[in-house]
Amino acid sequence: MFRLYDTATSEVRELALRTPGKVGIYLCGPTVYGPPHLGHGRATLVYDILRRYLEWSGLEVRLVSNITDIDDKIIDRANKEGRPWEEITHKCEDVWFKAMGKLNVQRPTDVPHATEYVESMVNMIGELIGRDNAYVTEDGVYLNVLNVPDYGLLAHQSLDDMLSGGGDREVFGAGNKKNPADFALWKFSKPGEPSWPSPWGNGRPGWHSECVVMSLDILGEGFDLHCGGMDLKFPHHENERAQAIALGKTFANHWMHNGFVVDTEGEKMSKSLGNVANLLDLLEHYDPRAYRLVLLQTHYRGPVRIGQDNIDASVNALAGLDSFAARTATVSQGATPDSEVIAKFREFMDNDLDTSSAVALLFETVRRANAALDANDQNAAPLSAAVNEICRAFGLDLKQASEVPSDIADKAAALDAARGAKDFAAADALRAELTAAGWIVETNKAGTTVRR
């Protein structure tokens, strides 16, 4: 039974499925106006790990993750750079999926774009007005939050408490709203801005409207799980839910939120602050698997600092895993994974995605398999098969034995020959040559193997 922390109820509880064997997940995707940062990387990795695990468990996963291609920030950038906004969104989306590919994040099953759903949003807003839960003002259409009885469910705060604090920020359209907490469903456009027709005037949808419409359209009412970063909890997710409730519909059954990537001072890294660390830089300079491994070693709800030190530590740990994979490639082939290990793995993962314990189990199993291999013990096969199985569920691709060009293979053979003839000077020279050419040289009783 898969149990997961639910932000709405503040407890770890079973992820109840609307349809047995199938999971419908909605993940708030990126606003495409700039390069992805480390936080985006974390969110997508966390949910990729979730998705892969659920699929590994035998569930059919439908993961919907949108692209927000209508937004003030996109318009601002287009104006500033004198470019068509579509050019920016297309370019950014392309960069996004390339980066996700490098991270080995599987493409969501559905990738709806806000621009494809404007008409549906207009229809929904019309319905909200018809139900008297939304109203038109000089600058747009707003949802009347007071009509949503349990508003604040995700924020875990009453409307009064929410409004009492914060304070010093500018509230969009404050002057026109019935209640300061009301939020924009539709914003009338200024000349030159992208706009779509609506019965109330040309304009564009508010950010919170696209996700309700797309999630309900694709996944339907009462879908299983809604995910996103901690910062989306309020107002974004709260407001998505508010619209669904105001429509008289049931929304997500379970809410999952991941923690932030923080800087050395423990402060959140994001676009809002100036301290963005670019995901593309990380991907360029390090093995992308290292980021996944760092995240696997921490709990998804806690903060994580991404620095040279822990990325390096993971790079080194991966070297050990790759070495193991190369060593056991033939041993594990066709073997049934050790059932005890797999059962434990499942137990950890089912407990609110306790990946750090699962990773500890992975390394322990690697050690046991290596020891078994050294001792010529038959357990080596099922243990190494279990390691492969866990890595597969994690989306952690280990480097299998690499293709070795014939001249390199010849040198490795010559190295063994030299060792056999006790010509150690020649052997050392050959090893130095191979190492200089970027090969990892490993010699044991069976002989010398090389890999990259």
Add this chain to the structure above:
RNA sequence: GGCGACGUGGCCGAGUGGUUUAGGCAAGGGCCUGCAAAGCCCUCCACCUGGGUUCGAUUCCCAGCGUCGCCUCCA
């Protein structure tokens, strides 16, 4: 001001009311090796402070200190 999270060994980072332990990285010693590498074994280093509950607390409760997040831009 409201709501919430966190404070663990050289670093990263789990977890637990009590005999022996997460795990990774780093460091030291050993086995293996012609020497290495890889691997294996061993060692080192710990739970913010002050109270309380308890036979016993790093773990539960209270207070304090510190750090961080959200309170309508944000993964």
